[in-house]
Amino acid sequence: MSRIKARNILEAVIVEDEPESLSLLSSLLFKTGLVEVTGSTRDPLEAVRLIISLTPDIVFLDIKMPGMNGFEILDDLNRIKSVNPHIVFTTAYDDYAIKAFEYAAFDYLLKPIEPSRLKDTLMRCLDNRESGKVQDTSLLLSSYRKLFFRNISGIILIEPEEIIYVEADGNYSKFFLSDGKTQVVTSLLHKVEEQLPSRDFIRVSRSVIINTSYLKRINTKQSECILSMNQAEYRIRVSQEKLRSLIEKVRKM
Secondary structure: OOOOOOOOOEEEEEEOOOHHHHHHHHHHHHHHOOEEEEEEEOOHHHHHHHHHHHOOOEEEEEOOOOOOOHHHHHHHHHHOOOOOOEEEEEEOOOHHHHHHHHHHOOOEEEOOOOHHHHHHHHHHHHHHHHHOOOOOOHHHHHHHHOEEEEEOOEEEEEOHHHEEEEEEEOOEEEEEEOOOOEEEEOOOHHHHHHHOOOOOEEEOOOOEEEEHHHEEEEEOOOOEEEEEEOOEEEEEEOOHHHHHHHHHHHHHO
């Protein structure tokens, strides 16, 4: 039997891997008197299942979580048409994500979360529920899938699926692309890594990130992986500390 939702109370789910942040947000929501937190998880891989089972009015999604980021969770939810909650991203410092949110007029909260800003978000969600209005996720996901980087001549846009691997080049990063071309951007490798979808990309050493979509095989004896695109092969050294992580990721693919 389906439950009846209170008219002026929002049912919420929180997806947040840091226990302190989860506890703080739960407390802030309780103090508003506008929300009942019906579920929460620190495991992003459990998020979609939880949201589908609880059908909340609003979901608070952290962006950077191990294993799966908030954008990837939203992408999965977008493919499942049975639920369509109001999504609010929470972030501490992700400049790129904020630009994407503003571009798509999407809801987000900066940490530490201000109670007044949170209340505004909740009132907006209540208004949307009353009017039957739903968020348009397509623009946000479209902008997220395109990666924005600076090079010596300006801004370039790169689709994640075009990237075979990325290699550190001093204070720059060099992209090896599926069309055989390369692009050098003015970002350190760890900054590039922050933008890449964790579902497909993994850092295999201090200096290289690979796209597992192009992974052909792993040579454990030589501590290397072989990437393949058309007739071209790329042999990439894998550090010993990263080898197990790469094998585990491949097993889950």
